[in-house]
Amino acid sequence: MQIFRTQTAIKEYLRPLLSTQKIGFVPTMGALHEGHLALVSEAKRHNDLVVASIFVNPTQFNNANDLAKYPRTEDADVAMLESVGCDILFTPYPEDMYPQPVRTALNFGEVETVMEGAFRQGHFNGVGMVVAKLFHIVKPNKAYFGQKDLQQCLVIKQLIQDYSFDIKLVIMPTIREADGLAMSSRNRRLSATQRQTAPKIYAALQQTAQLLQSGASLQTAQDFYTQQILAEPTFRFEYFEIANLDTLATVTDLAQHQQVALCTAVFMDEVRLIDNLIVDLRK
Numbered sequence: 001m002q003i004f005r006t007q008t009a010i011k012e013y014l015r016p017l018l019s020t021q022k023i024g025f026v027p028t029m030g031a032l033h034e035g036h037l038a039l040v041s042e043a044k045r046h047n048d049l050v051v052a053s054i055f056v057n058p059t060q061f062n063n064a065n066d067l068a069k070y071p072r073t074e075d076a077d078v079a080m081l082e083s084v085g086c087d088i089l090f091t092p093y094p095e096d097m098y099p100q101p102v103r104t105a106l107n108f109g110e111v112e113t114v115m116e117g118a119f120r121q122g123h124f125n126g127v128g129m130v131v132a133k134l135f136h137i138v139k140p141n142k143a144y145f146g147q148k149d150l151q152q153c154l155v156i157k158q159l160i161q162d163y164s165f166d167i168k169l170v171i172m173p174t175i176r177e178a179d180g181l182a183m184s185s186r187n188r189r190l191s192a193t194q195r196q197t198a199p200k201i202y203a204a205l206q207q208t209a210q211l212l213q214s215g216a217s218l219q220t221a222q223d224f225y226t227q228q229i230l231a232e233p234t235f236r237f238e239y240f241e242i243a244n245l246d247t248l249a250t251v252t253d254l255a256q257h258q259q260v261a262l263c264t265a266v267f268m269d270e271v272r273l274i275d276n277l278i279v280d281l282r283k
């Protein structure tokens with residue numbers, strides 16, 4: 001695997017290849033897990049070259065402590081990427097990505113006003129900006145993202161449309177541990193006891209989905225999920241939304257929807273876990 005640490009170096013390397021090679025791109029912040037590797041493997045199947053990036057992007061963190069504690073595991077990440085045949089890794093220095101502070105701002109409109117957008121001020125501006133920069137640097141044909149960050153997927157879809165990037169967005173299902181916990185780089189910050197409790201989030205989402213499928217009202221489902229989380233003293237509830245799958249706006253009338261997304265964020269001490277589940281109401 002070729003490793004590049006500056007925009008200039010990777011651009012020079014890729015430039016002669018762009019006309020003949022289809023490039024699949026997997027942007028990450030490192031601390032890789034099976035979920036990331038599934039994205040790389042899928043990219044490998046459908047492209048000539050796979051580029052992954054590892055960059056812990058400071059501008060998308062609204063909490064300095066979260067940024068400082070974000071796991072950094074470069075050697076293990078390189079080995080994992082090599083194990084699934086990743087061709088190129090771009091892992092830039094912060095001063096190479098941001099030689100000067102970014103002065104333009106992105107506004108994703110409605111999708112930014114709920115859930116992650118509402119609770120993490122400026123988060124999607126930071127995500128959108130770094131992904132746009134990475135798209136310009138790598139010039140991929142396809143870009144791969146995980147459904148675990150459902151709202152991020154919508155933001156990237158909007159970025160691609162609004163800024164006419166010639167890139168196909170591929171969204172892959174969430175990869176879970178055997179006990180249901182959604183794989184996340186943040187899971188490694190959980191203590192052993194927290195790790196045992198964390199799967200209760202997905203269990204509560206599944207039970208809430210079943211309730212909705214058996215005809216429960218929005219309020220019943222909302223109350224049920226909230227109670228499940230509040231019943232566990234080591235959880236700190238942040239949000240739960242029953243959301244429109246296309247816009248992530250709060251659903252107000254279930255009869256208008258064939259599918260909805262259940263989306264949640266829960267803290268365990270200072271570790272923030274998010275998860276979601278798409279529910280088919282026709283079942």
Ligand code: PAF
Pocket residue numbers: 027028029055057060127130131149152
């Ligand atoms: O999902 C992530 O890891 C990050 O938000 C991304 C897309 C790599 C942008 O920094």
